[in-house]
Amino acid sequence: QEAPAKPNVIILATGGTIAGAGASAANSATYTAAKVGIDQLIAGVPELSQLANVRGEQVMQIASESITNDNLLQLGRRVAELADSKDVDGIVITHGTDTLEETAYFLDLVEKTDKPIVVVGSMRPGTAMSADGMLNLYNAVAVAGSKEARGKGVLVTMNDEIQSGRDVSKMMNIKTEAFKSPWGPLGMVVEGKSYWFRLPAKRHTMDSEFDIKNIKSLPNVGIAYSYGNVDDTAYKALAQSGAKAIIHVGTGNGSVSSRVVPTLQALRKDGVQIIRSSHVNAGGFVLRNAEQPDDKNDWVVAHDLNPQKARILAMVALTKTQDSKELQRIFWEY
């Protein structure tokens, strides 16, 4: 009897700590990210070949705090090309963890495919004791090569969990248990086998109205953070630098200080979209017309999206509409 054909999985490497190297095995937090090439990473996990026919491609080599909108578009276009190929069954993207949640959500919104796309990183460089990258990568390839992962949106495999790229966020920066979703993981990977427990409820990939093939550039969207004694300096500076939308990182329910309200009302009148999100760490939940009269001010709420994810959705949405009501519909649906 012939063994079943192995899936073809492409690993697109972008850098990050999973490709990092430190001076000694004791350096789990002090190291340089984005040092090791994809061929060396693959060679370091020979067990990958038991899961899939694996091929690597170095798309960029950066620490993810330095990723730009152009990098996102470049990666998104390459993912779309590969997803269209009949020789590709699944795609893994190795990525720094700092902005991994942004890239995963971006791809979830703009890739028109039901093939598995799995974004993965690590909290420790490969040179450290108890490095987590090898197992995270093994799990990512296992999920990307599995039929059950199809149609579930862009996924993230960190710390044995399968998370929705839409929901997941880096909540802790020193533990390997760094990535959490306010709504829980979708499943687990154990010894190369995935176990699923729930499905994403929001629109993504095949069901999304956005397509990377129609996006030529991304607009300037800025983020301004609120705190006690805040004033409007950051908001005005962002508008002056040409921001088409400002993500307001409010306290609690995306609240806005009385010292900032008049500026945000004036900026909206000048055409800048104002999107209220929350800086509550473990999951903000901003409701319309609660704390602030959004209908009257013509503002938008980000609902459960954290500020950095709200920036991604706003950029993608603004490539299609400038209408605040449409923008709000999009923020409810994605």
Ligand SMILES: NC(=O)C[C@H](N)C(=O)O
């Ligand atoms: N753990 C990591 O990957 C952090 C690194 N600064 C990065 O995002 O590239």
